[in-house]
Amino acid sequence: xxxxxxxxxxxxxxxxxxxxxxxxxxxxxxxxxxxxxxxxxxxxxxxxxxxxxxxxxxxxxxxxxxxxxxxxxxxxxxxxxxxxxxxxxxxxxxxxxxxxxxxxxxxxxxxxxxxxxxxxxxxxxxxxxxxxxxxxxxxxxxxxxxxxxxxxxxxxxxxxxxxxxxxxxxxxxxxxxxxxxxxxxxxxxxxxxxxxxxxxxxxxxxxxxxxxxxxxxxxxxxxxxxxxxxxxxxxxxxxxxxxxxxxxxxxxxxxxxxxxxxxxxxxxxxxxxxxxxxxxxxxxxxxxxxxxxxxxxxxxxxxxxxxxxxxxxxxxxxxxxxxxxxxxxxxxxxxxxxxxxxxxxxxxxxxxxxxxxxxxxxxxxxxxxxxxxxxxxxxxxxxxxxxxxxxxxxxxxxxxxxxxxxxxxxxxxxxxxxxxxxxxxxxxxxxxxxxxxxxxxxxxxxxxxxxxxxxxxxxxxxxxxxxxxxxxxxxxxxxxxxxxxxxxxxxxxxxxxxxxxxxxxxxxxxxxxxxxxxxxxxxxxxxxxxxxxxxxxxxxxxxxxxxxxxxxxxxxxxxxxxxxxxxxxxxxxxxxxxxxxxxxx
DNA sequence: AAAGAATGCGCC
DNA sequence: AGGGCGCATTCTTT
Numbered sequence: 001x002x003x004x005x006x007x008x009x010x011x012x013x014x015x016x017x018x019x020x021x022x023x024x025x026x027x028x029x030x031x032x033x034x035x036x037x038x039x040x041x042x043x044x045x046x047x048x049x050x051x052x053x054x055x056x057x058x059x060x061x062x063x064x065x066x067x068x069x070x071x072x073x074x075x076x077x078x079x080x081x082x083x084x085x086x087x088x089x090x091x092x093x094x095x096x097x098x099x100x101x102x103x104x105x106x107x108x109x110x111x112x113x114x115x116x117x118x119x120x121x122x123x124x125x126x127x128x129x130x131x132x133x134x135x136x137x138x139x140x141x142x143x144x145x146x147x148x149x150x151x152x153x154x155x156x157x158x159x160x161x162x163x164x165x166x167x168x169x170x171x172x173x174x175x176x177x178x179x180x181x182x183x184x185x186x187x188x189x190x191x192x193x194x195x196x197x198x199x200x201x202x203x204x205x206x207x208x209x210x211x212x213x214x215x216x217x218x219x220x221x222x223x224x225x226x227x228x229x230x231x232x233x234x235x236x237x238x239x240x241x242x243x244x245x246x247x248x249x250x251x252x253x254x255x256x257x258x259x260x261x262x263x264x265x266x267x268x269x270x271x272x273x274x275x276x277x278x279x280x281x282x283x284x285x286x287x288x289x290x291x292x293x294x295x296x297x298x299x300x301x302x303x304x305x306x307x308x309x310x311x312x313x314x315x316x317x318x319x320x321x322x323x324x325x326x327x328x329x330x331x332x333x334x335x336x337x338x339x340x341x342x343x344x345x346x347x348x349x350x351x352x353x354x355x356x357x358x359x360x361x362x363x364x365x366x367x368x369x370x371x372x373x374x375x376x377x378x379x380x381x382x383x384x385x386x387x388x389x390x391x392x393x394x395x396x397x398x399x400x401x402x403x404x405x406x407x408x409x410x411x412x413x414x415x416x417x418x419x420x421x422x423x424x425x426x427x428x429x430x431x432x433x434x435x436x437x438x439x440x441x442x443x444x445x446x447x448x449x450x451x452x453x454x455x456x457x458x459x460x461x462x463x464x465x466x467x468x469x470x471x472x473x474x475x476x477x478x479x480x481x482x483x484x485x486x487x488x489x490x491x492x493x494x495x496x497x498x499x500x501x502x503x504x505x506x507x508x509x510x511x512x513x514x515x516x517x518x519x520x521x522x523x524x525x526x527x528x529x530x531x532x533x534x535x536x537x538x539x540x541x542x543x544x545x546x547x548x549x550x551x552x553x554x555x556x557x558x559x560x561x562x563x564x565x566x567x568x569x570x571x572x573x574x575x576x577x578x579x580x581x582x583x584x585x
Numbered sequence: 586a587a588a589g590a591a592t593g594c595g596c597c
Numbered sequence: 598a599g600g601g602c603g604c605a606t607t608c609t610t611t
Contacts, residue, residue: 234606234607235606235607235608236607237607286605287605290605290606291605314602315601317600321601322603323603324603324604325604326603326604328602328603329602329603403599403600404599406599406600407599407601408598408600409599410598410599411599412599414599485598486601489601490601492600493600493601
């Protein structure tokens with residue numbers, strides 16, 4: 001059963017809500033309720049309708065905008081449908097006939113601190129954009145949303161693979177719930193430890209507009225070493241000039257270029273290293289300062305929590321993006337500030353080698369699936385390579401080759417190994433090459449569950465059609481190859497993102513359901529608090545850690561079965577229950 | 586002066 | 598001429 005929650009006709013979403021019950025046999029409007037009564041409605045309505053609350057799918061225009069008051073009132077929602085996110089998928093999915101009833105835009109996710117719940121004067125309003133934002137978001141009235149739901153459900157039913165598409169939409173919607181819950185819960189973050197790390201590496205917090213002391217000293221030292229007093233290492237141009245003046249023959253100031261220059265010095269290497277070591281150290285500290293320094297702490301860590309603002313499906317492939325705060329790239333250098341509360345533990349679970357496993361499962365390549373049945377796929381590939389007498393016989397080469405195949409490498413070691421891969425895994429390589437060919441031809445590809453890559457733009461079509469001169473032809477070829485690399489990677493990255501969504505969804509479901517084999521089926525107190533592509537972090541009472549380990553492990557296998565049925569590919573994890581995030585890897 | 590592009594880092 | 602991203606800063610263009 002679906003229950004659509006949207007604004008009552010003529011009312012703002014912040015004022016009155018109209019629940020519309022959508023069943024197979026039609027719709028039923030219920031009485032509108034004031035916004036403040038919404039949590040009570042969600043608690044009571046399933047009982048009044050004689051339905052198990054877990055069987056209701058609550059439908060929102062946008063979960064990220066509408067779920068928050070329910071979350072704050074601790075109203076449990078087990079299943080939902082996010083019309084905006086689903087519309088984005090359905091309206092671009094290949095092989096789907098869909099006529100929207102109404103446009104439902106996906107709003108920008110709202111960073112926590114720009115809209116702190118406790119200090120907002122108008123809290124309790126549901127669809128407002130952040131204060132000082134672009135004004136109130138238009139939300140279609142509930143009946144229109146209900147008609148839109150029906151349109152989406154019909155589109156799914158008519159699609160070529162309704163089961164898969166339905167799973168994708170359910171997973172995406174549940175992802176929206178999870179993202180909202182992580183934003184609400186936050187990752188435990190010890191400001192004191194973070195500040196101590198900054199002080200140790202950078203010196204005390206400087207006045208606004210000044211470099212930290214140790215960074216300033218380092219800048220002066222670099223100027224001295226290179227013989228260019230007053231050199232500003234923040235300016236790439238300035239730095240490059242200074243380096244060249246000092247005899248460092250590099251074309252850019254990138255750390256990799258500098259290291260490369262030093263290492264090819266032969267007997268001169270130690271002197272070269274001495275010349276650039278200050279610059280490399282400066283880059284490292286500068287990064288720490290600008291990306292995760294005091295400003296970042298002030299803006300993103302509140303009351304001992306970092307609240308990551310995710311954008312579900314924000315990447316075209318379906319991966320999550322982050323909206324501020326750098327949630328998708330908490331660098332190793334500051335992870336030691338992530339600490340479990342007293343009596344609690346962080347469970348950090350990292351899925352190993354997801355993308356080649358996805359490739360094996362999608363392509364049905366039995367040899368690659370065989371390699372993926374154990375815990376180290378790359379090692380198994382190397383063993384298969386050795387048996388076949390190919391050059392893939394080392395783990396490191398097998399890894400480079402497979403990653404290169406999925407990214408579309410055309411040069412270097414990786415590209416050279418591709419023919420060997422093709423012999424060992426014709427089906428897997430065939431899938432990748434077919435995806436690449438589609439892209440090169442200007443076509444689109446879809447993930448396992450049906451998320452479809454964007455069509456090439458007019459500019460691309462025009463530029464690739466022009467082969468009138470040698471130069472134009474070369475440009476056309478470059479563009480085609482680039483599109484091919486994108487579609488080649490899209491099917492893998494996108495399907496891996498689907499697996500991750502299902503994994504997290506299963507984790508959430510099992511946490512709420514309670515321990516799998518326990519007598520008492522009480523929900524666990526442990527919560528998902530962080531996510532990065534193929535890694536999750538949970539935070540909860542130490543005594544739950546064993547159960548949590550089982551849950552994340554079983555959820556990974558369950559996600560594999562949800563997508564691929566009984567395919568013989570496992571999804572092994574490395575799981576650590578730790579007090580500090582830094583101790584997890 | 587503001588906006589956009591480029592550079593470079595770091596995460597998966 | 599290896600996929601995807603975000604972010605801070607500098608540099609360039611308008």
